[in-house]
Amino acid sequence: MADSVCEETSNESQPAENAVSDEQLSTELPTEGIDPQRLPRPEETQPLRVMWEYVAVLSSVHVVALLAFLPWTFSWLFTWSGVAFAILGHFVFGMMGVTIGYHRLLTHRGFTAPKWLEHTLATLGMCNLQDSPARWVAIHRMHHQHSDHQPDPHSPLVSFLWGHMGWVVCRHKDLDRTSHYERYVRDLLRDPFYLKLERRGGWFFVFLGHSILITTVGAIVGYFAAGEPLRYAASWTVWAVAVRTVFVLHGTWAVNSLSHVFGYRNYKTRDESTNNWLVALWSHGEGWHNNHHAEPRAAAHGHKWWEFDMSWRIIQFMEMIGLAKNVVRPKAFKAPE
Numbered sequence: 001m002a003d004s005v006c007e008e009t010s011n012e013s014q015p016a017e018n019a020v021s022d023e024q025l026s027t028e029l030p031t032e033g034i035d036p037q038r039l040p041r042p043e044e045t046q047p048l049r050v051m052w053e054y055v056a057v058l059s060s061v062h063v064v065a066l067l068a069f070l071p072w073t074f075s076w077l078f079t080w081s082g083v084a085f086a087i088l089g090h091f092v093f094g095m096m097g098v099t100i101g102y103h104r105l106l107t108h109r110g111f112t113a114p115k116w117l118e119h120t121l122a123t124l125g126m127c128n129l130q131d132s133p134a135r136w137v138a139i140h141r142m143h144h145q146h147s148d149h150q151p152d153p154h155s156p157l158v159s160f161l162w163g164h165m166g167w168v169v170c171r172h173k174d175l176d177r178t179s180h181y182e183r184y185v186r187d188l189l190r191d192p193f194y195l196k197l198e199r200r201g202g203w204f205f206v207f208l209g210h211s212i213l214i215t216t217v218g219a220i221v222g223y224f225a226a227g228e229p230l231r232y233a234a235s236w237t238v239w240a241v242a243v244r245t246v247f248v249l250h251g252t253w254a255v256n257s258l259s260h261v262f263g264y265r266n267y268k269t270r271d272e273s274t275n276n277w278l279v280a281l282w283s284h285g286e287g288w289h290n291n292h293h294a295e296p297r298a299a300a301h302g303h304k305w306w307e308f309d310m311s312w313r314i315i316q317f318m319e320m321i322g323l324a325k326n327v328v329r330p331k332a333f334k335a336p337e
């Protein structure tokens with residue numbers, strides 16, 4: 001998944017061993033001649049083996065999220081505070097953790113941040129049930145390196161469902177063990193923080209821990225605000241954990257599926273990536289995906305004035321207060337200042 005398999009953690013000016021230039025990635029292969037029906041599943045996923053632990057966890061969070069909308073559970077589980085924290089969580093965990101942390105910072109090194117902040121953003125990212133930082137980054141760097149060609153792990157040219165979520169629950173031989181994908185993330189794994197999270201599903205306990213914390217805070221708020229600790233604890237679990245997690249998950253997955261099928265293209269990249277406004281709204285700017293494939297390292301994904309990119313605005317703010325440095329701007333278009 002990497003466009004540019006990125007730079008050293010310790011010294012951003014040094015390219016990593018596997019570095020691939022943006023130009024190479026954008027021009028290596030022609031878009032013409034791709035038959036959308038013809039891309040088979042990556043060889044590394046053959047024979048098909050379902051990872052049932054992923055199916056169980058992802059199904060569970062979907063079922064719990066569904067409770068928020070069922071007629072016979074909706075009113076008991078609905079609290080304004082639960083809904084408010086779900087929306088807040090979409091920004092705090094989804095945008096700060098996945099979009100800004102996992103993607104623009106860790107995968108592409110579109111900017112640099114102090115270690116404490118980098119680790120905080122990575123921790124927020126783990127609260128979205130999207131795997132460890134190293135595995136997420138490895139998958140995404142592999143995607144950029146091979147986008148819509150073998151062995152792209154999640155091209156929707158295999159099938160829309162495969163590109164959206166099928167790939168998540170199927171074993172990929174290059175991505176099943178840290179030792180198999182460490183070549184994509186050597187920069188990250190040099191940091192003991194990320195290395196430790198690879199062991200015994202450490203990242204998953206971060207997700208569980210944050211869920212317990214949110215449930216507990218919900219119970220405390222419910223006790224003092226309404227004398228209903230149980231109902232508030234349940235409401236916060238369903239809304240602020242499950243509904244938010246599912247919404248963020250599908251937003252990220254939609255970047256891989258919708259933004260490689262529907263939308264317009266500013267750049268003639270070697271893949272089928274598109275700019276999709278719905279996905280851009282849903283995932284805080286990630287839907288300007290054709291722009292992103294054209295200039296993967298750029299921290300701004302909206303390249304035209306109407307391509308609003310919330311994450312870029314936050315990175316700009318972080319730069320203004322001195323928390324983001326070495327911010328990479330797009331070359332082809334002047335990103336909105």
Ligand SMILES: [Zn+2]
Nearest residue numbers: 147256273289
């Ligand atoms: Zn892509």
Ligand SMILES: [Zn+2]
Nearest residue numbers: 140144292296
């Ligand atoms: Zn990317």
